[in-house]
Amino acid sequence: MSPDRAASIRAAILDWYRANARELPWRGTRDPYAVWISEVMCQQTRVDTVLPYYARFMARWPTVEALAAADDDDVRAAWSGLGYYRRAQLMLKAAREVVSQHQGRFPDDADGLLALPGFGRYTAGAVAAFAFDRPRAAVDGNVTRLVARLEALEGDVMQGPGAQAVWRAAEALAPGASPGDVAQGLIEVGALVCTARNPRCGACPVAEACKARAQGAVERIPAPRKRATKKAVALTAVLWLDGGRVLLSRQPEAGLFASLWCPLFLEGHLEPDGAADEALRAHRLDPGPLTSTGQVRHVLTHRTLEIHVLRASNKAPRRLPEGMAWAPLDALTEWAIPSVTARCLDAALDRAERSKIRLTRRETRRTPAAQGSLPGLE
Known part of the structure; x- marks a missing residue:
C-alpha cells in the first residue's frame, strides 16, 4: 500500500x-x-x-x-x-x-x-x-475482512501469506x-x-478506495474458509440432586471446561442399569436406580457434545470423592459453572421442580449466571 x-x-x-x-x-x-x-x-x-x-x-x-x-x-x-x-x-x-x-x-x-x-x-x-x-495494527476478523476488500486479496486471508498481506x-x-x-x-x-453479508458499500467511508468494489468482487472477498468437521463426543452426565442442592465435579485444570464445576461426566452413552452404574461405583458412589431424563446437544468451537443425562435416586453419600462438592441450587450463580451444567440440570428436573428454583444473584457477588433455561439463568 x-x-x-x-x-x-x-x-x-x-x-x-x-x-x-x-x-x-x-x-x-x-x-x-x-x-x-x-x-x-x-x-x-x-x-x-x-x-x-x-x-x-x-x-x-x-x-x-x-x-x-x-x-x-x-x-x-x-x-x-x-x-x-x-x-x-x-x-x-x-x-x-x-x-x-x-x-x-x-x-x-x-x-x-x-x-x-x-x-x-x-x-x-x-x-x-x-x-x-x-x-x-490491531487485526481482528472485522479488520481482516475490510482490508481484504480494500486490497482485493484473493484466497485464504486468515492464515499463511494471505494473513501476512492483511x-x-x-x-x-x-x-x-x-x-x-x-x-x-x-x-x-x-x-x-x-459486514460479511450484505455489506453497506453505499455508506462506507472508503468505498472509493476499495479495489474489491471496483472489481465487483465484494461478495466473494474474502474467500470463505472451509469449516472443519466438528468432532462428535458422546458423554453421560449424572445429576445427583438432594435437598435443594446438586452434586458437581470440578474439572481438571487442563482440558475441556478447565477448573469449572460440571455434572459428573462419564465417557460414552451409558445405560442406566449397566455401564453407568458400574462407572459410578468406580468413583465410590452408589447412585441407586438411575433414570434417563433427556439429551443435551452442546456445540463448541471444535466439537459437539452429545450428552445423555441421567438422574440418581439415592440419598446423598456421606463421603464425597475428591474434587466433588454440593452446590446449592439457589446460589449457582456464585459457582464457576459453564452453560452446559445449567443445560444438563435443566434436563434432569421435571417441570414442578424447575418452577420452584430461583437462581438469583446476590448483590454482594455481582457474578453473572450461566446461560440456560432455568428461572434466573440468563
Whole structure:
C-alpha cells in the first residue's frame, strides 16, 4: 500500500469513526486495564453480550491490582456464560504478572505486552493503540475482512501469506495522527459497514478506495474458509440432586471446561442399569436406580457434545470423592459453572421442580449466571 493511499484511507476512517462510533463503556478511556478487559471479553463474543459482563466485572475488580488479588473461583464464576473459559485463567495470570513484575503498570508498547500471558498479536496491538495511542495494527476478523476488500486479496486471508498481506496493509495504515482512533475505526467500519453479508458499500467511508468494489468482487472477498468437521463426543452426565442442592465435579485444570464445576461426566452413552452404574461405583458412589431424563446437544468451537443425562435416586453419600462438592441450587450463580451444567440440570428436573428454583444473584457477588433455561439463568 502506497503512503498516499494509506494516508487517504486513514483520514477517511478517522473522520467516519469520530462521527459514527458506538458509545461503549471502554471507549473514551486510556486506562490500559479497562481496554484490556474489554478486548479479552470481546474476542469470540458479541459486544451486546459482553456489555453486562464488563460492567459487573469492572465494578467488582476495577483495577489490575484488584484482579490480581481475586480468588480464581470468583473470577471463573464471573466469567460463566461468556465461554472460552481459558481466557479468564490467562487474564488472571497476566494481571498477577503485571502487579508482581511491572509494579501494576502495563507495558506501553506492543512488544512488551506480547510478553504477558494471553497476549497475542491482536491484543497487544489493540491495547498499545487504544490505551497508549501507539501506531500499531490491531487485526481482528472485522479488520481482516475490510482490508481484504480494500486490497482485493484473493484466497485464504486468515492464515499463511494471505494473513501476512492483511497485517502488512493494516500496519501501513497505523502511522499518522490519532493512531488509536484509526485502529478502532477500522474495527468499527468492519463491524458495522463492511459486514460479511450484505455489506453497506453505499455508506462506507472508503468505498472509493476499495479495489474489491471496483472489481465487483465484494461478495466473494474474502474467500470463505472451509469449516472443519466438528468432532462428535458422546458423554453421560449424572445429576445427583438432594435437598435443594446438586452434586458437581470440578474439572481438571487442563482440558475441556478447565477448573469449572460440571455434572459428573462419564465417557460414552451409558445405560442406566449397566455401564453407568458400574462407572459410578468406580468413583465410590452408589447412585441407586438411575433414570434417563433427556439429551443435551452442546456445540463448541471444535466439537459437539452429545450428552445423555441421567438422574440418581439415592440419598446423598456421606463421603464425597475428591474434587466433588454440593452446590446449592439457589446460589449457582456464585459457582464457576459453564452453560452446559445449567443445560444438563435443566434436563434432569421435571417441570414442578424447575418452577420452584430461583437462581438469583446476590448483590454482594455481582457474578453473572450461566446461560440456560432455568428461572434466573440468563
